[in-house]
Amino acid sequence: MKLQMVDLLTQYDSIKDEIDNAVLNVIRSGQFILGKEVKQLEDEITKYLNCKHAVGCASGTDALQIALMALNIGPGDEVITTSFTFVATAETIALLGAKPVYVDIRERDFNIDPGKIEDAITERTKAIIPVHLYGHPAPMDEIMAIAGKHNIPVIEDTAQAIGAGYNGVKVGTIGAFGCISFFPSKNLGAYGDGGMIITNDDALAEKVRMITNHGSRQRYYHSEIGVNSRLDTVQAAILLVKLKYLDGWNENRRAAAERYSALLQDLPVKTPIELPGNYHIYHQYTIRCEKRDAFAGYLKEKNIPHAIYYPIPLHLQEAYSYLGYTKGDFPVTEKLTEKVLSLPMHPELTDEQQISITNVIKEFYSKVNA
Ligand SMILES: *Cc1c(COP(=O)(O)O)cnc(C)c1O
Numbered sequence: 001m002k003l004q005m006v007d008l009l010t011q012y013d014s015i016k017d018e019i020d021n022a023v024l025n026v027i028r029s030g031q032f033i034l035g036k037e038v039k040q041l042e043d044e045i046t047k048y049l050n051c052k053h054a055v056g057c058a059s060g061t062d063a064l065q066i067a068l069m070a071l072n073i074g075p076g077d078e079v080i081t082t083s084f085t086f087v088a089t090a091e092t093i094a095l096l097g098a099k100p101v102y103v104d105i106r107e108r109d110f111n112i113d114p115g116k117i118e119d120a121i122t123e124r125t126k127a128i129i130p131v132h133l134y135g136h137p138a139p140m141d142e143i144m145a146i147a148g149k150h151n152i153p154v155i156e157d158t159a160q161a162i163g164a165g166y167n168g169v170k171v172g173t174i175g176a177f178g179c180i181s182f183f184p185s186k187n188l189g190a191y192g193d194g195g196m197i198i199t200n201d202d203a204l205a206e207k208v209r210m211i212t213n214h215g216s217r218q219r220y221y222h223s224e225i226g227v228n229s230r231l232d233t234v235q236a237a238i239l240l241v242k243l244k245y246l247d248g249w250n251e252n253r254r255a256a257a258e259r260y261s262a263l264l265q266d267l268p269v270k271t272p273i274e275l276p277g278n279y280h281i282y283h284q285y286t287i288r289c290e291k292r293d294a295f296a297g298y299l300k301e302k303n304i305p306h307a308i309y310y311p312i313p314l315h316l317q318e319a320y321s322y323l324g325y326t327k328g329d330f331p332v333t334e335k336l337t338e339k340v341l342s343l344p345m346h347p348e349l350t351d352e353q354q355i356s357i358t359n360v361i362k363e364f365y366s367k368v369n370a
Helices: 008-014 016-029 036-049 060-070 088-095 140-150 202-212 233-243 246-263 292-301 318-323 331-337 351-369
Strands: 053-057 078-082 099-103 125-128 155-157 177-181 195-199 216-218 285-289 340-343
Touching (some): 016 036, 016 233, 036 195, 053 202, 060 088, 060 155, 060 177, 060 195, 060 202, 195 202, 292 340, 292 351
Parallel strands (some): 078 099, 078 125
Antiparallel strands (some): 177 195, 285 340
């Protein structure tokens, strides 16, 4: 079997009949926009996460934007997040005219450093967006304590972490909002774009639901400025099938992560860890390594799929240069962008595949150290 970062077709083969039926049922029902599967999925997700409200939308990016809109964030406001994340986190802040304010990360879990948040808070700070990067929860107790002290709402970017746990609760349910992505390669992936906004607050849930649907509660009556961002019914039907398997798939990822770490233990690479009280769902298995670019080149030559998440931190991206950040502003983030490398990770990954991947890594380090 060909090695891949994520093997969506092998997964589809394992649940093909259920998926095909679910899709056909939607098509035969003729209910394409906000069909019954969307509500069913929202109900199932609230049960799965143990939260009060889940509102479908068109993508994880939209989930972030809509959460910010529900908090009335706009020009003149600042939102604290990290520079070591996918661009969507900062993009939505900037798109609404607010300013992304970055805080450095901790090397051990790649997440926002709670000890550095307070220095970044000003009277314009209107939200904090921690990202549960690679599927490892951000330090929510510390973040919520700081946010509570300054009365700032927290939006959890849960795009990479559906099913991850923090002291016994699922992430995405701790802050004012949790934002989930159903991008195909995420742990719970649709067959197209999709997202969901999580909240335990009734009024915010109501507002979010209106924003996703043109700001209206009743058709053609618009009480908010909204967007068109609904979860597609076909995608909801697919996700309803896949949600049943999510815990098992996350367990497979954890087992694969453990195997990788055992296979890599004597090499000059740092393997990812799970901090106490956390349940890591390994959206990515990301190592930190020496001679990263030569190493990546070697993997490429040997046809071993791999990826760098992310090669350029957001504070050094061209589109965001107007924010005025420069090289050296976030040393841990900058150091890690030069060291991280993610290996193939998906629930269908086999022992043999992992052995062949790690053998190539052993080969590389025996050559460079010879
Ligand atoms: C994938 C991702 C998003 C965006 O999700 P989409 O569904 O692709 O819009 C946002 N934040 C992070 C950290 C992500 O990994």
